[in-house]
Amino acid sequence: METFFSGVELLMRWDVVLALFVGSIGGVIIGAIPGVGAAVAIAILLPATFSLDPIVGLTMLLGIYGSSMYGGALPAILINTPGTAVNALTTYDGYPMTKRGQARRALALAYSASFWGGMFGILCLIFLSPVLALVAPHFGSREIFLAALLGIILVVLAHRGQVFAAGGLAGFGILLHTVGLDVKYNQRMTFEQTWLTGGFDLIVVVLGLFALSQAFLLLTDKDSAPHPQPVEGSLANAMKETWLYKRVATVAGGFGVLMGMIPGVGEFTAQFMSYTYARKTSKTPDDFGDGAPEGLIASEAANNAVPAAAMIPLLALGIPGEALTAMMLSVFYVHNVIPGPQLFQSQLDFVYALYVAMILLNVIVIIFLIFSTNLLTKIIQVPTRFLGMIILTLSFVGVYSLRNSVVDCAIAAGFGILGLVLKRLNLPIVPIVLGMVLGGIMEVKLRSAMIRVKDPLDFVDRPIAAMLAATIVLVTVLHIRTLRKEHNARLAESEIDHEMHDTQQR
Amino acid sequence: MIKAQTLQDLFKRYRRPGDLFYSCVCLAFSLFLAVNLSSQTTWASGTKLLAQPAFWPYAAVITMVGCSTLHLISSFVSPKLDGRWQEIGFWFKSVEFAGWFMIYVIIVPQLGYFPTTIIFSVALSYRLGYRSTKFLGSAALFGAVVVIVFKSFLQVKVPGGAVYEYLPNGLRSFFLTYL
Numbered sequence: 001m002e003t004f005f006s007g008v009e010l011l012m013r014w015d016v017v018l019a020l021f022v023g024s025i026g027g028v029i030i031g032a033i034p035g036v037g038a039a040v041a042i043a044i045l046l047p048a049t050f051s052l053d054p055i056v057g058l059t060m061l062l063g064i065y066g067s068s069m070y071g072g073a074l075p076a077i078l079i080n081t082p083g084t085a086v087n088a089l090t091t092y093d094g095y096p097m098t099k100r101g102q103a104r105r106a107l108a109l110a111y112s113a114s115f116w117g118g119m120f121g122i123l124c125l126i127f128l129s130p131v132l133a134l135v136a137p138h139f140g141s142r143e144i145f146l147a148a149l150l151g152i153i154l155v156v157l158a159h160r161g162q163v164f165a166a167g168g169l170a171g172f173g174i175l176l177h178t179v180g181l182d183v184k185y186n187q188r189m190t191f192e193q194t195w196l197t198g199g200f201d202l203i204v205v206v207l208g209l210f211a212l213s214q215a216f217l218l219l220t221d222k223d224s225a226p227h228p229q230p231v232e233g234s235l236a237n238a239m240k241e242t243w244l245y246k247r248v249a250t251v252a253g254g255f256g257v258l259m260g261m262i263p264g265v266g267e268f269t270a271q272f273m274s275y276t277y278a279r280k281t282s283k284t285p286d287d288f289g290d291g292a293p294e295g296l297i298a299s300e301a302a303n304n305a306v307p308a309a310a311m312i313p314l315l316a317l318g319i320p321g322e323a324l325t326a327m328m329l330s331v332f333y334v335h336n337v338i339p340g341p342q343l344f345q346s347q348l349d350f351v352y353a354l355y356v357a358m359i360l361l362n363v364i365v366i367i368f369l370i371f372s373t374n375l376l377t378k379i380i381q382v383p384t385r386f387l388g389m390i391i392l393t394l395s396f397v398g399v400y401s402l403r404n405s406v407v408d409c410a411i412a413a414g415f416g417i418l419g420l421v422l423k424r425l426n427l428p429i430v431p432i433v434l435g436m437v438l439g440g441i442m443e444v445k446l447r448s449a450m451i452r453v454k455d456p457l458d459f460v461d462r463p464i465a466a467m468l469a470a471t472i473v474l475v476t477v478l479h480i481r482t483l484r485k486e487h488n489a490r491l492a493e494s495e496i497d498h499e500m501h502d503t504q505q506r
Numbered sequence: 507m508i509k510a511q512t513l514q515d516l517f518k519r520y521r522r523p524g525d526l527f528y529s530c531v532c533l534a535f536s537l538f539l540a541v542n543l544s545s546q547t548t549w550a551s552g553t554k555l556l557a558q559p560a561f562w563p564y565a566a567v568i569t570m571v572g573c574s575t576l577h578l579i580s581s582f583v584s585p586k587l588d589g590r591w592q593e594i595g596f597w598f599k600s601v602e603f604a605g606w607f608m609i610y611v612i613i614v615p616q617l618g619y620f621p622t623t624i625i626f627s628v629a630l631s632y633r634l635g636y637r638s639t640k641f642l643g644s645a646a647l648f649g650a651v652v653v654i655v656f657k658s659f660l661q662v663k664v665p666g667g668a669v670y671e672y673l674p675n676g677l678r679s680f681f682l683t684y685l
Contacts, residue, residue, distance in 0.1 A: 171569030182559035
């Protein structure tokens, strides 16, 4: 308990409080604007946070991460366009409710379910932290290598129907990490180009793939501006209805925590499982997709439980599970705070401070939303091409302020075009980023693990390593089984939507 | 009622026109890397295979070749989607804005962050078809606010412009530090 209060003390600074407000309110606004998303905002702000204390920088980034999904529900419900990728499912039941004249009810359910899921996730993790502090030190090099490998495999397999493309992109990400000088200072994959000798900087790649690609996409595409109708009546009263669906909200939050903790899986799988669960256990399953409150709650509670859970592999093992935590990892590295087993032993108060910050941001966001939803409907009416100009201008700060390098900017622009192509093709960007980050971790950990490994079985002679290796085999086998089941349950070709869904890829 | 049963159905992650072209380019790029692997990597003597510096480039490129081949096959056997060349045309159109970005990057060290950002945001807005004072004024204001927030307050590392050197003494140091 003493450590917990010491963590709270870390937050009692004006700059942390300011970061908390800027992050959480900024995150809601960013999430509510279709076309931006948390990844774009975090990528742009990342270099600016390097000059701040780790707790200040991380609080702001966590604020954006945790609150953007609240904001993303607003356009999903009012104009059928998800504000962030993970609000895609919210459109299925949220928008039909708006069409029936129940926009206020839908928004209230989405916000309160998000709050429920968010708080559930954080509370689970606060109680889990002492256990993690006990387990994390048992992760040596080979366990961390296997966990990172599991993460890569899962991020590829999680992209059902796009596994080959995702696998190729993960391989490309690993390759990007290998470019430069190797441990023996030999040139590796540099093609005798001096600008490749230093390798690819993660932030430059991330800014290109997420921010510049989005700017190029909006600038090249036709102009449009969302025009949501204002919402009438009090949201606070309507929020009470979520209590009637507490079982669905809690189970969805549970899926969010579980999937968030596993590297490479994330919000989409959590939402899919909770939505499927809600539909299967509903008395009115036919209403799903036509304005079912349980569907809306399942989707929002699951995705908001993920951010807190996603911090687990990052903090306990130093392994990011998805793109946003991969970006946050660089904030740790810049400040010489190395996430991993040591962090839970030596800086548990810092970990608790992050969790308390997440609780506070959920409270700030829900209060902000109750009073300012109608204001948000006005803010989000920015024309898309103008928004593209804004993102492009801001991206410059992110890339150029790193090293004042024109080459970095050119590389970022190149990745921006690659990101645009992937988004246009409905293909994922995340495997590149995770391949790059986890590839680096895997190389270092495998090399140090090999010092003690005499034959292949030595690699899995410790319980956690054996469990991880078994899990890798199991998920691969289960994936093949699921593929067969899904092949039978798939939609007919005539019903398949071949439109671009950029909002579901960001 | 919603018909989708699978994760792919729910999140609408389906093929788009241009997929075949993309998979051909991916495979060609992967094969190019594979051909150059031996000349671009070094095998250290007395080091185990898995700890070799060349191991990860090989693992990455083999994964890329394998997955790109399978992706190409799956694209090839799937029904053709109309609009392939329009789609590829769209990809190439985006190069114009990469050019705008690079011009902005090159001009900043010469003209300075503050004036370049204002000119850039207004000029790009004009190029995008915004002609009203409301939008052009908003673009100029936005450019000024970006510089004030990032350079003046957050002190991000963006060098002062070469033209600032011609300013009078007091003004020069102010411009170099804050704008």
